[in-house]
Amino acid sequence: MVIAGNRNLGLVMAKSNEPIFWSLFSAGGMVAALFLPILMVITGFLVPNELAPQYTLSYDQVNSAVSGSNIVKLVLFAVIALPFFHWAHRFKFTLVDIGLRKISLLLGVLCYGGAISATLITAIILWRI
Amino acid sequence: MSYIRKVPNTWWLQRKPYFLFIVRELTSVAVAGYCGFLLYLMYALSKGRPAYSAATDLLTHPASYTLHTIGLLLVLYHTITWFNVTPKVLVFHLGEEKVPAVVIAGAHYAGWLATSALVAWLLLGTGTSV
């Protein structure tokens, strides 16, 4: 249970570092909005139902595209990693809004930590292909 | 002695706008979930042909359809609410006039169409390496 009406008239006046997280959140949100729907249609419905050509998402197509081009790797990195930051920022604030403000620092560490981990893992995996 | 009213943690269930707000925020879980899948696909790719085949075989599993359907609905809700909100954040003036909201949002939708077409062409239309 959260008590409302904290009558502290002072403000936390420190300059916040939120812009970094907000920028990542915005970038991730834009990337997810632009790329995810079409990808989900392809992986979720076209490929499994054989409504796509044989070569779509085949090992040969994907492997030659990814291993052959650093640009492709960079794009994939952005499409995979940035949305994790979008999730981290939004999910943390949602948990805070549901009443968990007291542990917001811990939530921040878990969420942003998760996003950073996912980013590193993505980078390593793509680097190895 | 003033009375301080407690806010229940179920505040978001009490009115439709608040409920839709939480749904919008939780679309981020679907976003992260799908990107997790893409990451897994890349991991399988790095392990070679058999591992990658096994991963794509998962797409034919009934659970995949269910997750993709729910996920796609949530991601579409994200996309639409995201683009519709851009005119509030991006306020420009061209000369005297403010650029209309419909133009700002419309430009994003157009970008979405172009991106989707490009991705579809790359994956569905090109049989060899990009």
Next chain:
Amino acid sequence: MEVEIFRYRPEEESEPTFQSYEVPFNEEWVVLDAINYIKDEIDGTISHRWSCRMGVCGSCGMMVNRVPRLTCAAFLKEYYPRKIRVEPLDGFPVERDLVTEMDVFVSKLTDVSPWIIRNEGEEKPIEEGTYLQSPRELAEYKQYSMCINCMLCYAACPVFALDTNFLGPAAIALGQRYNMDSRDQGRNQRQEVIASHDGVWHCTFVGECSAVCPKDVDPAGAIQRAKLSSTTDYFKDLLMPWGKRK
């Protein structure tokens, strides 16, 4: 029709109650008319704030069926024949019945330095006349100047409900009103407050503040624009620390 009113009399009770009254239905009446009728004809002990009864003073804001409304603008016929439940605005301590303690709100307004700030040595002396402003320059901030301080936006904001340290919609919109005023040079100074943890960054863009605003101030829009400008400032400071802004 039935009007249920939140009652809290600190000298009599430690917990609030609801009291129901039967009020005549009238096509032209607003909720404020019903409350005044109750006070005049049925129960004189009700305490409530009101003044202009025409939507410009911002005094009569209350929760009507869980939605923050100006009671002078909420018609009985919008609800008839259902029951109307009237409560004090959410998010604020209740002094008595429908009267809230506004101190937190007022202090936030002062925190954003809501006056024209000029740089040292750049104030125009009286003899030189007024600061000139074109209609275009006025249009930049006019919308944000329309706020009547009715606090409906704070009552609608779940972030404020959970943490009253949040600077809040009206205060940030007011800050933007001055930030975007061509005569003002105080944006940097206000950033201390607006770009702080308790400033814009608490906001999760629920958007209900703008939805309930009776004056179309659009505080949510003001906040998102402030987030964007705070972010560009942040990166400018980081990458080009030698630059000097207004």
